[in-house]
Amino acid sequence: MEITLKNLTKVFQSKKEEETVAVNNLDIVIPSGTLTGLLGPSGCGKSTTLYMISGLLRPTQGEIYFGNENVTPVPPEERGIGLVFQNYALYPHMTVRQNILFPLENVKMDKEEALEKAQEIADLVGIGHLMNRKPKQLSGGQQQRVAIARALVKSPRVLLLDEPLSNLDARLRLQTREEIKRIQRETGITTIFVTHDQEEAMSISDEIVVLREGVTQQVGRPQEVYDKPHNLFVAKFLGTPPINIFDARIENNRLMIGDANIMKFEGKDQEVTIGIRPEGFKMVEKSSFQVEVEFVETIGRDTTLIIKHPNDESKRFRAIVDADFGVEPGDTVKFNVKPHKLHVFNKETGEVL
Amino acid sequence: MEEAVYGNEKQIKRKQMIRLGVVYAFIIFFAIFIIIPFYWMVITALKIESDVFTSPPILWIGLNPFNWAWENFPAALEQAPFLRFTLNTVVVAIIATIGTVITTILSAFAFARLNFKGRDILFMAFIATMMIPGEIFVITNFITVSRLGWVTLNQTYFDALLAMTIPFMTSIFYIFFLRQAFKTIPDELYYAAKVDGKTDWQYLWRVMVPIAIPTLTTITILNAMNTWNAYIWPRLVTMEEEYRLVSNGLRDAFDDTAGRVMYHEQMAAAIIVTVPLIIAFILLKKYIMRGVSRSGIKG
Amino acid sequence: MLEDQSNVKAWMYLLPALILLGIFIFFPIFNAIFLVFVRDYNYQTGQFQGFTLTENFRYVVQDHNFRMAMTNTMLLTFVSVPVSVIIALLISVWLNAIKKLQGFFQTVFFLPYVTNAIAIGMAFAFMFNRSYGLINWVLGFFGVAPINWVNLGASWGHAIFSLLVYVTWLGLAFKIMVFLSGLQGIDKQYYDAARVDSASRSRVFRRITVPLLSPMIMYITVTSFIGAFKAYTEVIGMFGERLGPPGNDRALITVVALVYRSLDRSGVPGALSEAAAASLILFAVTLVFTIINMQVSKKRVHY
Numbered sequence: 001m002e003i004t005l006k007n008l009t010k011v012f013q014s015k016k017e018e019e020t021v022a023v024n025n026l027d028i029v030i031p032s033g034t035l036t037g038l039l040g041p042s043g044c045g046k047s048t049t050l051y052m053i054s055g056l057l058r059p060t061q062g063e064i065y066f067g068n069e070n071v072t073p074v075p076p077e078e079r080g081i082g083l084v085f086q087n088y089a090l091y092p093h094m095t096v097r098q099n100i101l102f103p104l105e106n107v108k109m110d111k112e113e114a115l116e117k118a119q120e121i122a123d124l125v126g127i128g129h130l131m132n133r134k135p136k137q138l139s140g141g142q143q144q145r146v147a148i149a150r151a152l153v154k155s156p157r158v159l160l161l162d163e164p165l166s167n168l169d170a171r172l173r174l175q176t177r178e179e180i181k182r183i184q185r186e187t188g189i190t191t192i193f194v195t196h197d198q199e200e201a202m203s204i205s206d207e208i209v210v211l212r213e214g215v216t217q218q219v220g221r222p223q224e225v226y227d228k229p230h231n232l233f234v235a236k237f238l239g240t241p242p243i244n245i246f247d248a249r250i251e252n253n254r255l256m257i258g259d260a261n262i263m264k265f266e267g268k269d270q271e272v273t274i275g276i277r278p279e280g281f282k283m284v285e286k287s288s289f290q291v292e293v294e295f296v297e298t299i300g301r302d303t304t305l306i307i308k309h310p311n312d313e314s315k316r317f318r319a320i321v322d323a324d325f326g327v328e329p330g331d332t333v334k335f336n337v338k339p340h341k342l343h344v345f346n347k348e349t350g351e352v353l
Numbered sequence: 354m355e356e357a358v359y360g361n362e363k364q365i366k367r368k369q370m371i372r373l374g375v376v377y378a379f380i381i382f383f384a385i386f387i388i389i390p391f392y393w394m395v396i397t398a399l400k401i402e403s404d405v406f407t408s409p410p411i412l413w414i415g416l417n418p419f420n421w422a423w424e425n426f427p428a429a430l431e432q433a434p435f436l437r438f439t440l441n442t443v444v445v446a447i448i449a450t451i452g453t454v455i456t457t458i459l460s461a462f463a464f465a466r467l468n469f470k471g472r473d474i475l476f477m478a479f480i481a482t483m484m485i486p487g488e489i490f491v492i493t494n495f496i497t498v499s500r501l502g503w504v505t506l507n508q509t510y511f512d513a514l515l516a517m518t519i520p521f522m523t524s525i526f527y528i529f530f531l532r533q534a535f536k537t538i539p540d541e542l543y544y545a546a547k548v549d550g551k552t553d554w555q556y557l558w559r560v561m562v563p564i565a566i567p568t569l570t571t572i573t574i575l576n577a578m579n580t581w582n583a584y585i586w587p588r589l590v591t592m593e594e595e596y597r598l599v600s601n602g603l604r605d606a607f608d609d610t611a612g613r614v615m616y617h618e619q620m621a622a623a624i625i626v627t628v629p630l631i632i633a634f635i636l637l638k639k640y641i642m643r644g645v646s647r648s649g650i651k652g
Numbered sequence: 653m654l655e656d657q658s659n660v661k662a663w664m665y666l667l668p669a670l671i672l673l674g675i676f677i678f679f680p681i682f683n684a685i686f687l688v689f690v691r692d693y694n695y696q697t698g699q700f701q702g703f704t705l706t707e708n709f710r711y712v713v714q715d716h717n718f719r720m721a722m723t724n725t726m727l728l729t730f731v732s733v734p735v736s737v738i739i740a741l742l743i744s745v746w747l748n749a750i751k752k753l754q755g756f757f758q759t760v761f762f763l764p765y766v767t768n769a770i771a772i773g774m775a776f777a778f779m780f781n782r783s784y785g786l787i788n789w790v791l792g793f794f795g796v797a798p799i800n801w802v803n804l805g806a807s808w809g810h811a812i813f814s815l816l817v818y819v820t821w822l823g824l825a826f827k828i829m830v831f832l833s834g835l836q837g838i839d840k841q842y843y844d845a846a847r848v849d850s851a852s853r854s855r856v857f858r859r860i861t862v863p864l865l866s867p868m869i870m871y872i873t874v875t876s877f878i879g880a881f882k883a884y885t886e887v888i889g890m891f892g893e894r895l896g897p898p899g900n901d902r903a904l905i906t907v908v909a910l911v912y913r914s915l916d917r918s919g920v921p922g923a924l925s926e927a928a929a930a931s932l933i934l935f936a937v938t939l940v941f942t943i944i945n946m947q948v949s950k951k952r953v954h955y
Contacts (some may be wrong), residue, residue: 054848055848056844056847056848075365076847076848077847077848077849077850077851078850081848082848083844083845083848085841085844085845087839087841089839089841089842089844089845091842091845091859091860091863091864092864093863093864093866094863102846102849102851102859103849103850105851105855105859106849106850106851106852106855107850150845150849154849373749373750376746376749376750377750379742379743379746380743380746380747380750380757383739383743383761384757384760384761386821387760387761387763387764387821387824387825388760388763389779389786390772390775390776390779390821391763391767391772391775393775393778393779393786394771394772394775397775397778405784406783406784407784408783408784408789409789409792410784410785410786410789412786455668456668456669456672457669459665459666459668459669460665460666460668460669460670462665463662463663463665463666467661467662467665468662469659469661469662469663470659472662475666479673482677482678482681485681485935486878486881486882486931486934486935486938487882488882488908488911488912488927488931488934489680489681489684489928489931489932489935490676490677490680490681490684491680491911491912491915492680492683492684492687492911492915492924492927492928492931493679493680493683493684493687494676494680495695495915495918495924496683496695496924497675497676497679497680499695499696499918500695519672519676520672520676522672523668523669523672523673525673525677528669553661578766581768582768582769582770584770584885584888585884585885585912589912589915589916600768600770600771603768603770603771603774604770604774604888604889604892604893607774616778616781616784619774619778620774620775620778622771623768623770623771623772623774623775624771626768626770626771627767627768627771627772630766630767630768631763631766631767633766634762634763634766635759638759641766642762642829
């Protein structure tokens with residue numbers, strides 16, 4: 001089920017007549033059968049968008065389509081969506097089985113059939129053996145699976161998850177995000193999840209939608225968004241460790257940071273901002289890009305060099321190099337930059353050049 | 354651009370409005386049901402005698418306060434020495450409340466902050482007694498106060514006061530309530546005070562009590578209200594009419610034994626007794642409701 | 653940490669309360685048991701005529717007033733509590749559904765709780781007045797002839813009906829408050845989740861609201877029963893010390909009233925033992941029903 005958002009806008013009015021534009025004219029198509037992550041910092045409108053897709057929030061403007069059907073005027077109970085709340089919202093007084101069966105009670109279904117379906121879904125998400133327990137007897141991860149099962153049991157057209165991993169501890173997070181991916185693969189249901197953790201989004205999504213202050217920044221496959229950011233924000237948001245930012249300029253079709261000639265670049269002479277991924281530095285014998293290493297962190301496989309920033313004495317940037325080179329703090333190293341790991345942005349707008 | 358509204362959207366909005374309207378209607382209906390006795394009390398108190406004994410009853414006494422029978426109030430006050438009763442009630446309330454507050458603070462402190470052998474058992478015992486009906490205590494307490502010489506044929510006012518206050522100088526319920534409030538004060542404050550060289554006594558009165566003022570206020574108000582409404586015990590242990598409290602005065606003054614009851618005066622007296630409570634309620638709503646919701650007992 | 657001298661200190665803090673409680677709470681419990689098993693106890697001299705196991709109980713139970721008192725108490729409890737619980741539940745659900753004026757109505761519904769039971773009882777008595785009261789006037793619209801509810805010669809049936817109305821009315825305020833705060837404590841997300849699951853309003857109420865409210869409902873039911881068994885002041889409020897309409901004295905006597913009547917005759921040897929016996933019987937009955945109540949609720953209550 002393809003989901004299309006057209007001109008989707010949500011404006012909140014506070015009591016003091018203040019208006020907050022939470023979501024600003026989103027125009028997005030989410031392909032059918034994919035796992036899509038809505039990614040962005042808090043307040044960027046991602047949860048608001050999710051709740052508008054669910055129908056629990058009415059858009060101020062714009063339309064939402066499931067396939068060819070305009071579902072904007074359709075109330076949530078009729079949209080055929082499954083929603084997993086951040087806090088799971090499991091009915092504490094019901095057993096796991098009863099929780100999962102609850103949506104089916106509101107649809108005419110034969111009791112036998114419903115029980116079978118519930119068990120099937122429970123097994124799919126991995127809690128089939130816990131059907132008689134009450135929510136408070138389950139761990140956080142188990143509770144979440146019950147919430148997912150409850151959302152899936154009515155075979156929704158769309159599955160929505162609000163920050164599914166934020167309530168779990170670090171170890172469980174890794175495990176659970178794989179589970180989510182697996183479940184989505186097996187059911188094939190178009191799934192949208194909201195997160196502020198870029199690593200999470202990058203690792204499991206088929207598509208990422210990056211949002212900031214209610215505006216779409218970029219839409220695409222994770223690797224694409226990482227490798228080809230459309231603007232400075234996206235470049236900075238994705239990637240661990242984060243991209244290194246430098247003030248630079250284009251001069252004579254060359255990119256210069258201070259006196260260092262980084263590489264050839266076509267463009268008008270101007271001041272620019274460039275971002276270089278930590279893995280984009282290659283140590284070489286000769287180069288005009290010369291910097292002093294302050295600290296060295298070795299994690300076995302790679303070495304991270306913490307280097308004095310050429311623009312600003314008080315700042316540092318990170319470069320990841322092979323461990324073989326044996327660099328010591330205080331050493332001066334020379335770099336070449338891998339072109340595909342460098343991005344040039346307009347100094348004012350942040351758009352990529 | 355306007356938010357899109359579709360055909361059945363309007364229907365849903367209308368259904369919601371109707372539903373809301375129905376809800377309001379029911380609420381207003383029951384609210385009237387609740388208010389009616391109060392209203393009845395008030396208009397009866399403000400009617401002249403001939404308007405009281407009419408059938409069908411007069412339901413509206415007009416909007417002009419000058420036409421209202423204010424003379425019922427002084428007349429009511431003549432039926433019984435209400436001023437005297439009010440005074441008694443205030444005195445009893447003050448004494449009992451001060452006593453209660455002090456014993457409660459001390460005991461709640463012990464339970465909340467101090468570790469001592471037998472603490473939990475004692476606390477359980479306290480709680481258990483809360484479940485026993487009050488009448489059982491009353492019987493023996495009556496014997497006790499009599500044996501102490503406070504309820505005799507030549508009972509003095511002082512004796513009566515003692516009888517009405519001493520048994521109520523402490524309450525397990527309030528100890529429980531204050532203990533809960535004390536328990537919310539973080540341990541760190543206590544340790545910090547200790548490190549500063551403060552004794553427990555100082556800590557209690559300089560730190561815990563000020564923090565717990567809202568709870569103490571609630572206790573004071575509830576206790577005062579209970580004294581105002583007290584009927585049974587004061588009646589039991591007072592030998593003279595004039596030692597009694599306000600609720601006794603009200604009931605005794607208008608006993609329907611002989612002849613006609615002067616309802617208008619009766620209602621005026623009822624209002625005199627009720628109004629202070631209502632005023633207290635409106636002003637101190639927060640404290641009263643907090644106390645009630647934490648417990649469930651008026652006291 | 654600082655425990656050892658705490659022991660002595662703690663008991664010092666508790667001393668005032670302990671002394672008072674010892675005399676006025678703990679001692680009476682034992683003394684009541686003592687009283688029940690002695691014969692012809694004279695409290696002024698402390699003398700009594702030996703022990704007895706059942707004489708005091710028999711005396712109480714055989715008192716024809718006791719049967720009346722039991723009947724009245726049972727009737728009051730088993731009618732007024734369920735009725736006021738149901739009405740209170742409805743009112744709180746409605747109150748929870750409105751935003752504007754919720755605070756105002758909350759105050760209105762809470763008024764009966766803060767007022768003097770005797771004052772309002774008197775108002776009710778006048779409302780039920782045969783000739784000049786509001787109730788008969790309203791009934792007149794339905795073609796009903798004036799009924800003698802509480803005045804001279806009124807029957808037990810009519811009198812207790814009016815008392816029931818009063819007691820039910822009085823009981824609403826506290827219940828509404830507890831239910832309302834319980835309802836407000838239910839996380840809104842449950843309702844959102846149910847909405848996404850297309851649950852109808854009645855289903856949401858039955859399967860989500862009521863179960864989540866069930867601890868409050870049980871608490872209210874249990875405490876209301878216990879409170880209703882102790883009905884006395886309400887009767888005094890409406891009927892005075894006579895405990896019934898003129899000419900039908902003591903028609904509405906309750907078990908607690910019986911206890912206090914015995915107390916009034918405290919000079920008579922043995923009267924206090926009767927009072928003790930009556931109150932112990934009441935306690936036993938209350939305990940039994942409370943246990944039944946809690947057992948029944950266990951199945952229905954979800955925490």
